[in-house]
Amino acid sequence: MRELNKEERNFLNYLRKNCSRVKYNGYIYYLDKKTKKKYKRSRVIYQIYNSVKLNKFNLIHHIDNNKGNDNIENLKVLAQEEHNSLHCAGKRRSKK
Numbered sequence: 001m002r003e004l005n006k007e008e009r010n011f012l013n014y015l016r017k018n019c020s021r022v023k024y025n026g027y028i029y030y031l032d033k034k035t036k037k038k039y040k041r042s043r044v045i046y047q048i049y050n051s052v053k054l055n056k057f058n059l060i061h062h063i064d065n066n067k068g069n070d071n072i073e074n075l076k077v078l079a080q081e082e083h084n085s086l087h088c089a090g091k092r093r094s095k096k
Protein backbone atom coordinates (compact mmCIF):
# COMPACT_ATOMS: atom_id res chain seq x y z
CA MET A 1 0.00 0.00 0.00
CA ARG A 2 1.33 3.41 -0.86
CA GLU A 3 2.13 6.15 1.62
CA LEU A 4 -0.22 9.07 1.71
CA ASN A 5 1.24 12.48 1.12
CA LYS A 6 0.83 15.32 3.55
CA GLU A 7 -2.15 16.87 1.85
CA GLU A 8 -3.99 13.58 1.76
CA ARG A 9 -3.27 12.87 5.40
CA ASN A 10 -4.41 16.36 6.29
CA PHE A 11 -7.68 15.85 4.50
CA LEU A 12 -8.32 12.60 6.35
CA ASN A 13 -7.41 14.26 9.63
CA TYR A 14 -9.69 17.14 8.83
CA LEU A 15 -12.58 14.75 8.31
CA ARG A 16 -11.83 12.84 11.49
CA LYS A 17 -11.64 15.98 13.58
CA ASN A 18 -14.30 18.18 12.09
CA CYS A 19 -16.98 15.77 11.10
CA SER A 20 -19.22 13.66 13.18
CA ARG A 21 -19.38 10.05 12.21
CA VAL A 22 -22.80 8.84 11.35
CA LYS A 23 -23.88 5.34 10.61
CA TYR A 24 -26.56 4.86 8.04
CA ASN A 25 -27.55 1.50 6.58
CA GLY A 26 -24.42 0.02 8.09
CA TYR A 27 -22.16 2.43 6.18
CA ILE A 28 -20.11 5.03 7.95
CA TYR A 29 -20.28 8.62 6.80
CA TYR A 30 -18.45 11.77 7.73
CA LEU A 31 -20.86 14.61 8.26
CA ASP A 32 -19.31 18.04 7.98
CA LYS A 33 -21.06 20.07 10.64
CA LYS A 34 -20.46 23.40 8.91
CA THR A 35 -21.29 22.61 5.32
CA LYS A 36 -23.69 19.77 6.18
CA LYS A 37 -21.95 17.73 3.50
CA LYS A 38 -21.91 14.01 3.91
CA TYR A 39 -19.03 11.82 2.75
CA LYS A 40 -19.18 8.07 2.66
CA ARG A 41 -16.04 7.05 4.49
CA SER A 42 -15.28 4.06 2.28
CA ARG A 43 -15.34 6.26 -0.84
CA VAL A 44 -13.17 8.93 0.75
CA ILE A 45 -10.59 6.36 1.79
CA TYR A 46 -10.60 4.55 -1.53
CA GLN A 47 -10.24 7.75 -3.54
CA ILE A 48 -7.39 9.03 -1.44
CA TYR A 49 -5.39 5.81 -1.50
CA ASN A 50 -5.87 5.23 -5.19
CA SER A 51 -5.73 8.86 -6.28
CA VAL A 52 -8.91 8.49 -8.25
CA LYS A 53 -12.17 10.30 -8.42
CA LEU A 54 -15.09 7.91 -8.44
CA ASN A 55 -18.26 8.71 -10.26
CA LYS A 56 -21.70 7.70 -9.10
CA PHE A 57 -21.60 4.51 -11.18
CA ASN A 58 -18.54 3.23 -9.36
CA LEU A 59 -19.56 1.59 -6.15
CA ILE A 60 -17.32 0.53 -3.32
CA HIS A 61 -17.76 -3.04 -2.30
CA HIS A 62 -16.68 -4.28 1.11
CA ILE A 63 -14.90 -7.54 0.44
CA ASP A 64 -15.71 -9.05 3.84
CA ASN A 65 -19.30 -7.75 3.58
CA ASN A 66 -18.81 -5.66 6.70
CA LYS A 67 -19.87 -2.17 5.61
CA GLY A 68 -18.24 -0.69 8.66
CA ASN A 69 -14.80 -2.06 7.76
CA ASP A 70 -13.33 0.74 5.68
CA ASN A 71 -9.79 -0.60 5.66
CA ILE A 72 -8.29 0.01 2.26
CA GLU A 73 -7.59 -3.72 1.84
CA ASN A 74 -11.28 -4.38 2.28
CA LEU A 75 -12.46 -1.97 -0.40
CA LYS A 76 -12.98 -2.81 -4.01
CA VAL A 77 -14.48 -0.65 -6.70
CA LEU A 78 -17.15 -2.20 -8.89
CA ALA A 79 -19.46 -0.96 -11.57
CA GLN A 80 -23.04 -0.71 -10.42
CA GLU A 81 -24.06 -3.74 -12.50
CA GLU A 82 -21.30 -5.97 -11.17
CA HIS A 83 -22.06 -4.86 -7.67
CA ASN A 84 -25.74 -5.60 -7.98
CA SER A 85 -25.18 -9.05 -9.39
CA LEU A 86 -22.72 -9.81 -6.61
CA HIS A 87 -25.20 -8.91 -3.91
CA CYS A 88 -28.24 -10.32 -5.59
CA ALA A 89 -26.67 -13.62 -6.57
CA GLY A 90 -29.01 -16.35 -5.44
CA LYS A 91 -31.67 -13.83 -4.56
CA ARG A 92 -34.10 -12.30 -6.99
CA ARG A 93 -33.01 -11.08 -10.36
CA SER A 94 -33.44 -7.48 -11.30
CA LYS A 95 -35.97 -6.88 -14.03
CA LYS A 96 -34.87 -4.95 -17.03
Ligand SMILES: [Zn+2]
Pocket residue numbers: 060061062083087
Ligand atom coordinates in the same frame (compact mmCIF):
# COMPACT_ATOMS: atom_id res chain seq x y z
ZN1 LIG B 1 -21.02 -4.52 -1.81
